[in-house]
Amino acid sequence: MGKRVLVIGLDCAPPELLFDLFADELPNIKRMLDNGVYARMESSHPPITIPAWMVMATSKNAGKLGVYGFRHRKPGTYNKMWLANSHSIREKTVWDILGEHNKKVVVVGVPPAYPPKPVNGSQISCFMTPGADKDYTYPQRLKKEIERLIGEYLLDIVFRTDEKDKLLQQLYDMTKQHFTVLKYLAKTKPWHFFMFVEIGVDRVHHAFWKFFDKKHHLYEPDNKYEDVILNYYRLVDREIGKLLELTDDNTSVILVSDHGAKSMKGAFCINQWLAENGYLTFKKIPPQGSSLAEADIDWAKTQVWGWGGYHARIFFNVKGREPQGVIEPENYESFREQVISDLKVIQGPNSEKWNTKVYTPEEIYPDGIGDYPDLTVYFDDLNWRSAGTLGYDSYYLSENDKGPDDAVHSQKGVFIYYDPKRDAGGERIKDLSLLDFAPTVLKVIGVPTPKDMEGKIIKEVT
Numbered sequence: 001m002g003k004r005v006l007v008i009g010l011d012c013a014p015p016e017l018l019f020d021l022f023a024d025e026l027p028n029i030k031r032m033l034d035n036g037v038y039a040r041m042e043s044s045h046p047p048i049t050i051p052a053w054m055v056m057a058t059s060k061n062a063g064k065l066g067v068y069g070f071r072h073r074k075p076g077t078y079n080k081m082w083l084a085n086s087h088s089i090r091e092k093t094v095w096d097i098l099g100e101h102n103k104k105v106v107v108v109g110v111p112p113a114y115p116p117k118p119v120n121g122s123q124i125s126c127f128m129t130p131g132a133d134k135d136y137t138y139p140q141r142l143k144k145e146i147e148r149l150i151g152e153y154l155l156d157i158v159f160r161t162d163e164k165d166k167l168l169q170q171l172y173d174m175t176k177q178h179f180t181v182l183k184y185l186a187k188t189k190p191w192h193f194f195m196f197v198e199i200g201v202d203r204v205h206h207a208f209w210k211f212f213d214k215k216h217h218l219y220e221p222d223n224k225y226e227d228v229i230l231n232y233y234r235l236v237d238r239e240i241g242k243l244l245e246l247t248d249d250n251t252s253v254i255l256v257s258d259h260g261a262k263s264m265k266g267a268f269c270i271n272q273w274l275a276e277n278g279y280l281t282f283k284k285i286p287p288q289g290s291s292l293a294e295a296d297i298d299w300a301k302t303q304v305w306g307w308g309g310y311h312a313r314i315f316f317n318v319k320g321r322e323p324q325g326v327i328e329p330e331n332y333e334s335f336r337e338q339v340i341s342d343l344k345v346i347q348g349p350n351s352e353k354w355n356t357k358v359y360t361p362e363e364i365y366p367d368g369i370g371d372y373p374d375l376t377v378y379f380d381d382l383n384w385r386s387a388g389t390l391g392y393d394s395y396y397l398s399e400n401d402k403g404p405d406d407a408v409h410s411q412k413g414v415f416i417y418y419d420p421k422r423d424a425g426g427e428r429i430k431d432l433s434l435l436d437f438a439p440t441v442l443k444v445i446g447v448p449t450p451k452d453m454e455g456k457i458i459k460e461v462t
């Protein structure tokens with residue numbers, strides 16, 4: 001059947017936990033670390049689930065994909081948006097290319113995967129699926145197989161909640177169910193390439209990070225959830241071990257994450273700051289917690305507005321581009337430089353210096369298409385998330401403005417390559433890029449790498 005590759009995707013898994021803090025508690029992952037090669041993996045811009053997994057799967061940057069997050073602004077509007085889905089990805093994925101070479105694939109939960117597209121094998125959609133009542137598999141008949149096996153398939157859980165005990169039970173139920181399905185597929189479907197993403201790792205970080213990280217500003221010693229993240233990783237490691245038992249010595253294993261995670265120091269109210277610095281104008285002061293769509297904004301006098309999230313997306317009100325544009329196109333460059341300068345000198349709540357990174361589209365999306373922002377901002381190198389809501393008496397919030405969330409994303413994810421036929425001695429190699437994943441997989445399986453892929457084949461693997 002030729003060389004096979006099993007890809008274990010752990011959404012949001014950071015190298016600091018997997019390679020260091022938790023490594024000795026995770027025997028199956030530790031075996032791969034000790035006998036394979038591993039590295040930190042540079043994420044996409046921005047380092048969030050969408051577009052990161054597709055940057056990895058296509059070896060194309062987010063600009064070429066035209067996908068810059070979960071939501072995108074509709075051109076020529078202020079508040080209308082569209083959500084990315086599987087049809088937003090027009091570039092070929094690694095499993096598309098493998099299918100063209102008659103290689104069988106199984107792909108589970110790699111976002112965005114709804115609605116599921118035809119593949120040469122089997123596919124299950126991701127957490128963006130509206131519900132288990134929808135068609136979330138390819139082929140469609142696979143859904144009935146799954147339901148006979150486990151009942152209703154759990155696509156995701158609500159993780160921004162204060163009901164932590166209920167959330168924890170749902171998290172375990174979902175993860176165990178996912179691995180039951182994965183083992184079934186590994187045993188019953190033919191495959192050369194098998195890739196899945198477990199979204200539960202991301203959810204446990206965002207829901208429980210402040211309970212385990214002693215450096216988190218909301219950490220409380222000896223709390224009842226102190227070991228939740230470690231115990232969850234132990235569960236995932238056990239399930240990975242069971243899955244590995246179903247593979248043979250002809251199967252190479254790659255464990256990857258799309259980005260990392262770290263403690264959230266707080267949320268910075270970008271639109272509040274823009275308003276108080278003369279860039280955004282209200283017709284009347286909005287009540288606390290108002291969204292941009294709810295606020296009475298005087299667009300004819302507004303130059304800049306922003307979106308919240310783990311990073312900030314900044315949009316300019318340009319004459320001829322926006323309905324009530326005020327920035328003259330010939331002044332765009334000089335105006336943008338002024339905004340960048342102002343953003344970079346923002347300090348923390350105690351006047352501490354921030355390491356804020358501000359990117360222009362030309363820097364990170366040199367050939368970008370679609371609806372990219374005028375500026376992409378990582379407040380204090382992503383330690384502070386961006387709050388898009390309005391009406392506060394401070395720029396700084398100690399909590400997320402959209403519900404409980406303890407963690408932010410970091411720029412480095414993980415990469416581990418393990419070949420049971422070869423003891424690579426646990427070599428830590430230099431940092432890689434998400435872009436390097438797809439060409440390396442193709443090389444391992446023995447399929448030519450398309451010339452338009454941006455990444456490189458990882459030589460320590462092949």
